[in-house]
Amino acid sequence: MIEAVGLTKRYGAKTAVYNLSFQVRPGAVTGFLGPNGSGKSTTMRMILGLDRPTAGHVTIGGHPFRNLPNAPRLVGALLDAKAVHGGRSARQHLLSLAQLSGIPARRVDEVLGVVGLQNVAKKRSKGFSLGMGQRLGIAAALLGDPQVLLFDEPVNGLDPEGILWVRNLMRQLAAEGRTVFVSSHLMSEMALTADHLIVIGRGQLLADMSVKDFISYNSADFARVRVAQGAPEAREKLTAALSEAGGQVLPETDGALRVTGLPLPRISDLAHEADVRLWELSPHQASLEEAYMRMTQAAVDYRSTADQRAGLQQPAYGPYGGAPGGFAGPAGYPGPGGAPGALPGFTAPPPPQPAGPGAPPARRTGRQPVRGAACRTAAPAPAPQQPAAVPVPQQPAAVPAQGAVPPTPAPQAPPAPQAAPRPPRPRRPRARRPRTGRRRPPPT
Numbered sequence: 001m002i003e004a005v006g007l008t009k010r011y012g013a014k015t016a017v018y019n020l021s022f023q024v025r026p027g028a029v030t031g032f033l034g035p036n037g038s039g040k041s042t043t044m045r046m047i048l049g050l051d052r053p054t055a056g057h058v059t060i061g062g063h064p065f066r067n068l069p070n071a072p073r074l075v076g077a078l079l080d081a082k083a084v085h086g087g088r089s090a091r092q093h094l095l096s097l098a099q100l101s102g103i104p105a106r107r108v109d110e111v112l113g114v115v116g117l118q119n120v121a122k123k124r125s126k127g128f129s130l131g132m133g134q135r136l137g138i139a140a141a142l143l144g145d146p147q148v149l150l151f152d153e154p155v156n157g158l159d160p161e162g163i164l165w166v167r168n169l170m171r172q173l174a175a176e177g178r179t180v181f182v183s184s185h186l187m188s189e190m191a192l193t194a195d196h197l198i199v200i201g202r203g204q205l206l207a208d209m210s211v212k213d214f215i216s217y218n219s220a221d222f223a224r225v226r227v228a229q230g231a232p233e234a235r236e237k238l239t240a241a242l243s244e245a246g247g248q249v250l251p252e253t254d255g256a257l258r259v260t261g262l263p264l265p266r267i268s269d270l271a272h273e274a275d276v277r278l279w280e281l282s283p284h285q286a287s288l289e290e291a292y293m294r295m296t297q298a299a300v301d302y303r304s305t306a307d308q309r310a311g312l313q314q315p316a317y318g319p320y321g322g323a324p325g326g327f328a329g330p331a332g333y334p335g336p337g338g339a340p341g342a343l344p345g346f347t348a349p350p351p352p353q354p355a356g357p358g359a360p361p362a363r364r365t366g367r368q369p370v371r372g373a374a375c376r377t378a379a380p381a382p383a384p385q386q387p388a389a390v391p392v393p394q395q396p397a398a399v400p401a402q403g404a405v406p407p408t409p410a411p412q413a414p415p416a417p418q419a420a421p422r423p424p425r426p427r428r429p430r431a432r433r434p435r436t437g438r439r440r441p442p443p444t
Contacts, residue, residue, distance in 0.1 A: 001025055001179060002047060002148065006056030009042055009203075016042045017203040019056070024181045024198075026147070029174045031194030031211075032183040033292060035300045039203040040183045041079070044150055047181075048077055060148055072101040076141035077150040081133040086126030090117050090136050093125060094143060103144055111139040116165075130157030138166070148179045155189060167193045187289035199292070201299025211288065218295045219286030223264055225271075226256040226280035238276045245270055256280065 002024035009017040017039040024030045034040050045051040047058050049065035060068065060075060068074055084093055094108040112118045115135040120128075125136060134157055141149055151170075155163045170193055174180045184190055190197070190211075197214050199207040207214055225242075227235045239249050239257065247262040259267055264283055271278050286294075 002060055004058040007053055008055035010054045022198050022208055026179040027177050028195040029170050029180045029193055030196045031190045032198050034200040035296055037301045038200050073144040074146050075148045076146040078137040078141045079152045081137035084125045089122050089124055091121040111142050115139040150181045152183045191288040201296050215291045218291035222258050222260045222284050224256050224282045225259055228277045234276045237274050241270045241274045
């Protein structure tokens with residue numbers, strides 16, 4: 001059994017856990033719930049002796065964890081599934097833990113088969129997925145066959161088959177008389193796995209009761225009532241009868257009635273006395289998630305807000321500078337030529353010209369950035385296309401008259417002489433640096 005009395009932990013000016021007292025009894029799965037930052041992981045670390053409490057104490061079987069003889073054979077825990085040397089295989093990791101605790105080596109192969117990692121036992125753990133790491137952490141917790149087990153988010157990263165396996169494993173361990181303490185944020189799994197709940201918020205205890213009592217105390221049960229379709233008079237008549245009997249009636253969006261404050265047999269009797277035919281009369285009980293949200297809504301430290309996307313939404317403009325669909329653009333941004341919908345200094349590109357048959361593909365323009373350059377320049381904007389020139393019909397060449405002297409061609413300049421290739425630079429011999437240090441005198 002785990003027992004905490006007045007447990008308090010402070011980190012400077014921050015109080016993580018304050019005056020926390022509870023008991024985790026054997027033979028049941030106890031869920032440990034609370035918002036992010038409420039002190040769940042800190043409490044588990046204090047139970048395992050990893051953090052020393054500022055005030056109060058916590059014991060396992062009546063003794064602090066540090067005073068337990070051969071604690072790995074009595075207590076198994078999974079706090080961080082990635083707390084494994086990445087260069088070791090799964091079997092080597094478990095074998096090192098077994099040798100430190102005096103556990104036989106054959107137990108390593110047994111727990112590898114229990115968690116389903118026998119086929120990857122020789123694979124390095126750094127290549128494991130999140131779910132495989134969780135299975136390896138559970139195997140390390142089960143290695144010594146302990147009577148007390150602590151799990152922090154054991155189903156994180158597991159597939160549906162793995163989640164079902166963990167659920168059945170914990171219920172089996174509790175049925176054997178072991179103490180099982182589980183922390184999780186999945187309310188649906190805790191509703192199916194846990195028998196008892198301990199809920200904390202901002203380091204303080206909020207609830208310590210069974211799952212059934214927790215749901216009933218933190219939710220409002222109601223009954224759904226639906227009258228025959230097309231009978232608004234009967235609906236109003238039943239509403240008046242239920243209100244006179246002390247019930248609270250609220251209309252639903254689908255035409256049904258939500259009734260609170262009256263049991264189902266009483267609602268049925270009132271409908272019979274009012275001669276109203278019912279099509280639906282069903283009870284509704286809140287889920288564990290609804291009850292948890294209702295209790296911890298005032299103890300949440302980290303709340304999300306709506307994403308405004310300020311400065312990230314830009315309108316899309318058409319090919320001729322106008323906004324598509326009649327969009328006028330942001331306020332205060334006149335478009336080109338006085339038309340709204342464009343940013344200042346924005347010039348609309350010309351419409352694309354259709355390429356004729358057999359035309360070569362368009363060439364890429366602009367200089368590509370140099371890889372590894374310290375400074376990168378943007379590619380120059382393409383010049384606006386000029387309208388195609390209209391071809392002018394060629395005139396026939398003039399025929400020289402008889403007896404005319406043909407024109408003398410202009411003399412051409414001689415080609416420029418090409419520079420001789422530069423001879424290769426001779427390699428300078430590397431001079432050896434003389435040794436200037438003095439030799440150490442021989443020993444006398």
